[in-house]
Amino acid sequence: MPQGADLSVWLEGWDRCAAPGRLVEGITGLGLEDVERAGDRWVQVDCPHRLVRHRHAVAGFAQQAAGHAYEGRVAIGLPCTPRGLASASELLWRGISVGVGPVATAATWRAVAQCCSRALERRRAVGLPVDGIACVAWVPVGLIDDHSDRLLAHGSSLRGAAGIAIAQLLYLLTFQTFADERWAELRAHGAQPPRLGWNRLTAERRASYVSRLTLPGTVIALGHRWAWEVEGHELDVTEADETEASWTARELVGRGVPLDGILAALDAA
Numbered sequence: 001m002p003q004g005a006d007l008s009v010w011l012e013g014w015d016r017c018a019a020p021g022r023l024v025e026g027i028t029g030l031g032l033e034d035v036e037r038a039g040d041r042w043v044q045v046d047c048p049h050r051l052v053r054h055r056h057a058v059a060g061f062a063q064q065a066a067g068h069a070y071e072g073r074v075a076i077g078l079p080c081t082p083r084g085l086a087s088a089s090e091l092l093w094r095g096i097s098v099g100v101g102p103v104a105t106a107a108t109w110r111a112v113a114q115c116c117s118r119a120l121e122r123r124r125a126v127g128l129p130v131d132g133i134a135c136v137a138w139v140p141v142g143l144i145d146d147h148s149d150r151l152l153a154h155g156s157s158l159r160g161a162a163g164i165a166i167a168q169l170l171y172l173l174t175f176q177t178f179a180d181e182r183w184a185e186l187r188a189h190g191a192q193p194p195r196l197g198w199n200r201l202t203a204e205r206r207a208s209y210v211s212r213l214t215l216p217g218t219v220i221a222l223g224h225r226w227a228w229e230v231e232g233h234e235l236d237v238t239e240a241d242e243t244e245a246s247w248t249a250r251e252l253v254g255r256g257v258p259l260d261g262i263l264a265a266l267d268a269a
Contacts, residue, residue, distance in 0.1 A: 028077070028099065028199070028221050032061070035068035043069055044099045044136075046077035047087070058087040062096045075099045075134060080108055080267070085115045092119035092133060099197065101138030104266040109170050109196070112137045113177050116194045120186055131190030136219055140200040140266055141167050141209065147262045148252060158252055160202075164212045165248035166263065167198055168240040171215050195219055214238050 028044040035043055045065045051057040058076070066072040075097035078084040088098045092115070103109050116135045123130050141163035148162035178193040187193075197219035201209050213220055214237050252259050 032065055032068065035065060035074070042073045042075075044075045044077050045069075049079070052079060052081075052087055053083050055087050055090045059090060059094060059096075062091055062094070066096065075136065077101075080112065080137070085111060088112075088135070089115045089119045092116060092135060093122050095123070095128070095133055097134040099136040099138060101197075101199070102140045102143070102266050102269055103137040103170075103196075104139060104144065104166065104263040106170065106173055108267045109137060109173060110177065112194055117182060117186070120191050121182075124186065124189060129190065130186060131192075134192065135194035136197040137194055138197045138199045138221070139167055139170060141198045141213070142200040142202040143266055144262065145202060147266070148257050148259070151257045152252075152255065156255070158248065158255065158257075160208070161248050162252055162257070162259065162262075164209070165245040165252075166259075167196070167213060168215070168245040169242070169249065171196055171218065171240050172242050172245075174217075197221060211236075212238065215240055 032045055035045055047058055047061055051061055058078070062074075062076045065074045065076060068074075076088075076091055077099045078088050078091075080100045080103050084100060088100050091098050100112055103112060112135070120130045120133065144163040144166055145160050149159045152159050174193070174196065183191075183193060195217055196215075198209070198213045199221040201220075201222070210220060210222075216237055249259060
């Protein structure tokens with residue numbers, strides 16, 4: 001696997017059932033030159049920033065990436081900016097999967113959901129299929145912790161807790177976002193809602209991250225060494241704890257961590 005790339009754990013099931021997690025041979029963080037080295041794995045190829053402002057250039061890049069990937073198993077990585085979301089909408093409309101990030105706030109997660117919904121509805125309106133098109137919104141869990149931990153006392157029980165809390169709160173928002181008639185219609189025709197993905201995990205905390213982030217229907221991007229340790233094993237799927245996550249967020253703010261400011265800054269990165 002190319003250096004710097006991550007393997008991804010995809011946790012099946014979008015409902016509140018405890019479906020087993022399985023390691024899918026997915027790789028994120030690839031450049032176009034590495035796609036063929038990924039073999040038959042699902043891959044995410046990051047679009048060069050210079051192309052993002054030009055939707056047609058992004059579409060050309062995506063077609064080139066799909067041509068190198070095994071059976072077109074490719075998603076295009078895009079920044080979660082207005083231009084990035086416009087390009088994501090264009091690719092989804094063309095039937096090409098995307099991964100966007102960073103996503104750190106509820107407002108940005110809703111914007112990604114809206115982008116995906118509109119693109120799939122456009123396809124449905126002209127009779128195009130909507131199944132088999134994926135969208136992953138990447139949440140930088142480790143970066144949230146890094147920023148929060150700098151402001152906490154050494155040994156604080158809240159160190160390493162901010163990222164998990166935000167991830168779980170965003171996950172719980174998913175059930176409200178995709179529970180309407182709009183998505184009932186799309187699901188009936190095979191569409192899958194966007195998934196939340198957890199990335200930028202801090203190396204020394206990967207074990208604890210995995211145990212708290214194995215939420216049904218989500219994706220975890222793991223570093224090379226850790227991914228090989230869990231490969232071939234089923235992962236116990238957990239449930240989000242809204243009470244604990246909300247309490248953690250309040251405690252962080254009470255101890256001087258400007259959580260909203262940190263999340264807004266990461267969204268804008």
